[in-house]
Amino acid sequence: MxxxxxxxxxxxxxxxxxxxxxxxxxxxxxxxxxxxxxxxxxxxxxxxxxxxxxxxxxxxxxxxxxxxxxxxxxxxxxxxxxxxxxxxxxxxxxxxxxxxxxxxxxxxxxxxxxxxxxxxxxxxxxxxxxxxxxxxxxxxxxxxxxxxxxxxxxxxxxxxxxxxxxxxxxxxxxxxxxxxxxxxxxxxxxxxxxxxxxxxxxxxxxxxxxxxxxxxxxxxxxxxxxxxxxxxxxxxxxxxxxxxxxxxxxxxxxGGNSAFIVMDDADLDYAVNAATFSRFTHQGQICMSANRILVQKPVYEEFIAKYKEKAASLKVGDPRDPETIIGPVVNERQAENLQAMIDKGIEQGAKAVLLGNIEGNMVAPTILTDVTPDMDVAQEELFGPVICIIPFETEEEAIAIANDTKFGLSGALHTKNLERGVEMAKQIHTGMIHVNDITINDEPIVAFGxxxxxxxxxxxxxxxxxxxxxxxxxxxxxxxxxxxx
Missing domain, CATH: 3.40.605.10 (Aldehyde Dehydrogenase; Chain A, domain 1)
Known part of the structure; x- marks a missing residue:
């Protein structure tokens, strides 16, 4: 043993x-x-x-x-x-x-x-x-x-x-x-x-x-x-x-600041599930985690409603409980940093449609909406169960927002038009990006970086x-x- x-x-x-x-x-x-x-x-x-x-x-x-x-x-x-x-x-x-x-x-x-x-x-x-x-x-x-x-x-x-x-x-x-x-x-x-x-x-x-x-x-x-x-x-x-x-x-x-892009023709329920996994797996403490969700305006409000409902349903608590999805972040210092980032985002104009409780190093999901690309929460890596959602109108705008970061690790893009997704993905400056999938991918024979x-x-x-x-x-x-x- x-x-x-x-x-x-x-x-x-x-x-x-x-x-x-x-x-x-x-x-x-x-x-x-x-x-x-x-x-x-x-x-x-x-x-x-x-x-x-x-x-x-x-x-x-x-x-x-x-x-x-x-x-x-x-x-x-x-x-x-x-x-x-x-x-x-x-x-x-x-x-x-x-x-x-x-x-x-x-x-x-x-x-x-x-x-x-x-x-x-x-x-x-x-x-x-x-x-x-x-x-x-x-x-x-x-x-x-x-x-x-x-x-x-x-x-x-x-x-x-x-x-x-x-x-x-x-x-x-x-x-x-x-x-x-x-x-x-x-x-x-x-x-x-x-x-x-x-x-x-x-x-x-x-x-x-x-x-x-x-x-x-x-x-x-x-x-x-x-x-x-x-x-x-x-x-x-x-x-x-x-x-x-x-x-x-x-x-x-x-580090990373991965963008998860949702086009207006995406399968919204599937995109919500993929975005939830991409952000909240291991409390969001993954370099490939989705930090920013970019949603095309025609489906922006509907996506937020579905995503909020899904995130709010995730059980926070003892990691030994088989039903727990979100356990503790690594230490209280990390929790305090997340609290500071949330406070700064709200101060800069973001709206907390879901504001998770933070106690010790237990951090419940927080969703910030109406985020603009210049806000700190959109520019810095959020290493925890906190996510910001940014609206966009056109493909070109989505690509520009996704690229508006010093990072370039992973990403995901959801659309029913697969070839459009691939063409958009080619224009995003990141080492890895996944069409109709999650941002968290690592396979033993595929180049990672x-x-x-x-x-x-x-x-x-x-x-x-x-x-x-x-x-x-x-x-x-x-x-x-x-x-x-």
Whole structure:
């Protein structure tokens, strides 16, 4: 049986041990405030030990037969299958995720590992012709070496695994730093899974700490060649610049301000359901969540009425209750930020047709209507169960409003005229957009990533393989070259 208490230490060089700091990190259930685990935090010395262990183990991993690597990754999926109920309980207790959210996240994780399990057999090279007689050019696809992964608190199991599994599959070592709010689901649980699957000791390391403890050492350390960060745009910008300063490749999956567009010919009931899922899944704490709903004026009032009724029906409460749709946001600071955004939106002229109660970090749905594109609620990422609705008249206006943001991650567009939807989607500056679907989509073989302030790079499938490998050119001259002097 998978025991939560067994996941309450650092995982460094294949050993479960305490961090060297005297500072304690308390892992708290966001719903009932129970302390689940307490960690002695990792220090800079622990970070150094983790990276050195990963580098040593990566040499060993590189020599493992690709078919055996595949088998090890597939064993990780089997372990998750065998312990799915325990993992579900951990997600509910550590994240405040509902049972529905847990099932959704675990499904994403298993698909991601299954895709990564194909990577050892896809490390293909090429032999290319040469302009010189008697010479051939060989291109070898090789692991980067060691990858540093920094993951967020919202979908930590999946968003950690989204980099960890492909990096391992491509032959790399990994050091993972989960968010301090979710050290188990985003970190030590993953270490346990791969430990049980049989990866070499030291290949994957998990550092549980706070940035105040280790400063910039996780990014600045000389060993990692790639830093994969998922989180806020503000922090991502800093990490990206720091990585580049030290000649490391940053992969940045950052914030969003997704537009959900409803045309006047849309199936309104279906659009309401899709927009509800796109905003309120996991309390709206998803980078791809719909932040702005744009509704064409002929159906604006009808959409609002239906959407309000649907949102008001969502049960708010204990994430362990199977009927709960909206559990707690991650902490009270996030709830206070949402309250401030709601207040500012109303002050700037928005109308609260549904004003949810906020108590502690329990936030009920709020719907702001008559929002204009220049309002703060329309420009900033609302990381919670708060949504703004904006009216528009023409296709051109909808596209202009959708593009009026520094972000460009996801989006959705609802219309019965599918080709019109596709043509509109092409004009919206975002990495992903979905016609007659939700804004929250992530598939293991489809390129995932954002434009503008929503990130740099693409993950999943062949794009992850590209990000976590490098190409080495080795030429072979079978004869002798003629020199001009």
């Amino acid at each position: 998978l025991q939560l208490k067994s996941l309450g230490n650092q995982y460094i060089d294949g050993e479960w041990r305490e961090g060297q700091s005297e500072n304690i990190l308390h892992n708290v259930n966001p719903y009932n405030k129970e302390v689940l685990l307490s960690y002695k935090m990792a220090t800079e010395a622990d970070v150094d030990a983790a990276y050195k262990a990963s580098l040593r183990a990566q040499d060993e991993w590189a020599k493992v037969n690709p078919y055996k690597k595949r088998d090890i990754l597939e064993k990780a999926v089997h372990y998750i299958d065998e312990h799915e109920e325990e993992i579900t309980n951990i997600i509910m207790d550590e994240l405040g995720g509902t049972r529905l959210k847990a099932a959704f996240e675990i499904g994403l994780v298993k698909n991601m590992i299954k895709e990564a399990a194909t990577f050892p057999l896809r490390m293909e090279g090429k032999i290319l012709p040469s302009i010189e007689d008697g010479k051939e050019n060989r291109l070898y696809r090789l692991p980067i070496g060691v990858v540093g992964v920094i993951s967020p608190f919202n979908f930590p199991f999946f968003l950690s695994m989204k980099s960890v599994a492909p990096a391992l599959g491509a032959g790399n070592g990994v050091v993972l730093k989960p968010h301090e709010e979710t050290p188990v689901t985003g970190g030590t649980l993953i270490a346990k899974i791969f430990e049980e699957a049989g990866i070499p000791k030291g290949l994957l390391n998990v550092i549980v700490t706070d940035i105040k403890e280790i400063g910039d050492s996780f990014v600045e350390h000389p060993i990692p060649r790639v830093i994969s960060f998922t989180g806020s745009t503000k922090v991502g910008s800093y990490i990206g610049q720091l990585a580049m300063k030290h000649f490391k490749k940053p992969i940045l999956e950052l 954002g434009e503008k302030h929503s990130g740099i790079g693409r993950l999943n499938g062949e794009w992850s393989l590209e990000e976590f490998t490098t190409l080495k050119w080795i030429s072979v001259n079978y004869g002798q070259r003629v020199f001009p002097y």
